[in-house]
Amino acid sequence: MGMSNLTRLSEFILKGLSSHPEDQKPLFVLFLIMYLVILVGNLLIILAIHSDPKLQNPMYFFLSILSFADICYTTVVVPKMLVNFLSEAKTISYAQCLAQMYFFLVSGNIDSYLLAAMAIDRYVAICNPFHYVTVMNHRCCMLLVAFSIAFSCLHSLLHALLVNRLTFCASNVIQHFFCDVNPVLKLACSSTSVNEIVARTEGMASVMAPCICIVISYLRILIAVFNIHSVAGKCKAFSTCSSHLTVVTLFYGSIGYVYFHPLSSYTVRDRVATIIYTVLTSMLNPFIYSLRNKDMKQSLEKLVSRIKAQMDMLSTTQANKIRGS
Numbered sequence: 001m002g003m004s005n006l007t008r009l010s011e012f013i014l015k016g017l018s019s020h021p022e023d024q025k026p027l028f029v030l031f032l033i034m035y036l037v038i039l040v041g042n043l044l045i046i047l048a049i050h051s052d053p054k055l056q057n058p059m060y061f062f063l064s065i066l067s068f069a070d071i072c073y074t075t076v077v078v079p080k081m082l083v084n085f086l087s088e089a090k091t092i093s094y095a096q097c098l099a100q101m102y103f104f105l106v107s108g109n110i111d112s113y114l115l116a117a118m119a120i121d122r123y124v125a126i127c128n129p130f131h132y133v134t135v136m137n138h139r140c141c142m143l144l145v146a147f148s149i150a151f152s153c154l155h156s157l158l159h160a161l162l163v164n165r166l167t168f169c170a171s172n173v174i175q176h177f178f179c180d181v182n183p184v185l186k187l188a189c190s191s192t193s194v195n196e197i198v199a200r201t202e203g204m205a206s207v208m209a210p211c212i213c214i215v216i217s218y219l220r221i222l223i224a225v226f227n228i229h230s231v232a233g234k235c236k237a238f239s240t241c242s243s244h245l246t247v248v249t250l251f252y253g254s255i256g257y258v259y260f261h262p263l264s265s266y267t268v269r270d271r272v273a274t275i276i277y278t279v280l281t282s283m284l285n286p287f288i289y290s291l292r293n294k295d296m297k298q299s300l301e302k303l304v305s306r307i308k309a310q311m312d313m314l315s316t317t318q319a320n321k322i323r324g325s
Helices: 021-051 058-085 094-127 129-135 138-164 181-185 193-226 231-259 268-291 294-324
Strands: 011-014 091-093
Touching: 011 058, 011 094, 021 058, 021 268, 021 294, 058 094, 058 138, 058 268, 091 094, 094 129, 094 138, 094 181, 094 193, 094 231, 094 268, 138 181, 138 193, 181 193, 193 231, 231 268, 268 294
Parallel strands: none
Antiparallel strands: 011 091
16 A cells, blocks of 8 residues: 555554465464463562562562553554454554554663662672662652652653654554554655664663663672572572573573664564563563462462452352342
8 A cells, every 4th residue: 555655654463474375273272371461470479568568678569560550561563463463454544553553662661670679679788788778768769769760751752753754655564463663664665764763772771771780790799699608598589580681591692683674674483582571571560470489489379369369259159149049
């Protein structure tokens, strides 16, 4: 569909993960299951943290915000993808495409800065434990979260406005399963040099800043751990960081693969890599943090037991009402 300029463009077509009709229903079932796991898993993490007094500390506060951001992150992308699996048209309006791009960037950047905040928290807890309570106080935690949200919104708005100024005249078929920046830029017939310069400077800085913060924090943690004489102490220090390091590796590894190479080389493999940081990481986060964390595991078991007891009580009450009537 040729369009002369952006003002006349009304919709895009999302190519998706596969163009074969026989693949659509299996992919729908697969991603529906993954999405439900993301929703249930991250909601359980949030409820467990807020219902257990033992988990009222900065690390779990950041984890609860991260879980909420993961829900938002996938909700921006997956529901539309599920609809397109069962639809022949696979269209998305221009306004919806820009909105999806904006909120996807917001959620992704919030994730990135929260991971950096969690690295700072681990650094203070291990390297400066006696001042942990005073340094990582409630005000500091709220400021870190507020900065993450504010900066992410401004960063994403910049990129959305730069895309909005482009013209499209060759095709409106996006070779992706959602409106990501690079696949949309590939459709532009006007110059994308400004977009690419901003992506390579401001965009890279916004991604690299939290990444550098994480690297520096863990280098300091590593030095501190090597100075611990007991093996048990070293194991305990590493165990508090292992979950976070696993998530950071998955998240930044896939993002680095997708975004830090030339726009012209954007391929199908990039779509697969995008699934890792948009869907797979969000799905694995609850398992990584619960299975490798004793306190979180116990809290989740208590929460599930309470939910099950309430459901049993509700079903018993309904059964008694039926018998009484």
